[in-house]
Amino acid sequence: MEKFIWAFVIGGGICVIGQILMDGFRLTPAHTMTSLVVAGAVLGGMGLYDPLIKFAGAGASVPICSFGNSLFKGAMMEYELHGIIGVLTGIFEITSAGISAAIIFGFIASLIFKSKG
């Protein structure tokens, strides 16, 4: 039960930060999203994001900053195997499923549905 509460608090907290970036700092939705991704990658690099996931579960793994953390982890994984070039080949290693799914399902949806305006 405690895990659920922390997932709610941490996940909700990340969303609050996003909302403040949009409303308080007048960031566009795209800038807000990229800021959170970069923040996730930086936290991942500092070794802080995985402990956060362990602590808050889906509260930390579902928000977009987790994507930044995964970018970092994929790059480091390949770096250890192939050196500096691995940073480039590995950056989408873990996240490729998410990106491919977004492109493919987005494409299918655009074929089937029409915007309601």
Added chain:
Amino acid sequence: MLKGHQTWVFESKPTIIASSAVGGPKEAAGALAEDFDVLHSDIWLGQDSFEKAERKFLEDACEKAIEKSGYKKEDIQFFLSGDLINQIVPSSFAARTLGIPYLGVFGACSSSMQGLALASMMIDGGFATKVLAAASSHNAAAEKQFRYPTEYGAQKPPTAQWTVTGAGAALVANEGQGPRVTSATIGRVIDLGISDPFNMGAAMAPAGVDTIKAHFRDLNIDPSYYDIIATGDLGAVGHRIAGDLLIEDGMDIPKEIFTDCGLLIYKEEQQVFAGASGCAASATVTYGHFLNRMRKGELKKILIVATGALLSPMSYQQKESIPCVAHAVSIEM
């Protein structure tokens, strides 16, 4: 005839012999539905893009106005039209369909009154006997161009406004029955540094105020001369700012005559944020609602101050502020 610094007085008082307003489903559910000539239940209008749908709205409005006048389109010498889409293609493409000699006008949402002022000047100067002035906007097309495609689902702050889907047209002639255009004040471009495309009302309010002040200064009359003074699409935020700015400048327009087309068209429960916007806000409310009320005798003298935000998608992405303009047209019965 020029009066004062920036106001034209039309001695011959060109007559609006017919006018029309066409809207979409949101307008049909709104507060002024009865004042529309045609209401469509679908924002696509059977077209495959929102821009093409907007053109169709505009063509509908033009055809309706011509039909109501009893004239044929061959009788009309000139067509003046404006909208918000890049290179005003809905207007130009509608002009292709109509086949009437055409001048495109662009003043963003002030295009409606810019067109009516120029049409009246052409009639008053004897350069034409019948001129059609029109303007259109489309919610989804405007969102796509200026903010985000609606499918993206971006959040909007409460200061944002809802672009009207529709079009309005007025046929101005040198003779006939109907409300008459007596004067027009052309506005200066005013920019107080607002750069938020989700707060157009606040950006446009100073331009509206500047033109209102110029109108009364040039004609040397008092706001009480009019039964209604309506700004175009300032919405709740901008209209309040305009009211405050006018009071600061010592011009207190009574609340009961000072209104905004963008605040009239929808019902409160329709969730349109701060109110309506777009060329079609002032065009449909003026050419539908206000002129209908004039023809019924409820209003004798009105002043429409259509406000326009002269930004482009490029200019605000490059973080430029939003210059604005307002044009006022006086219509009397």
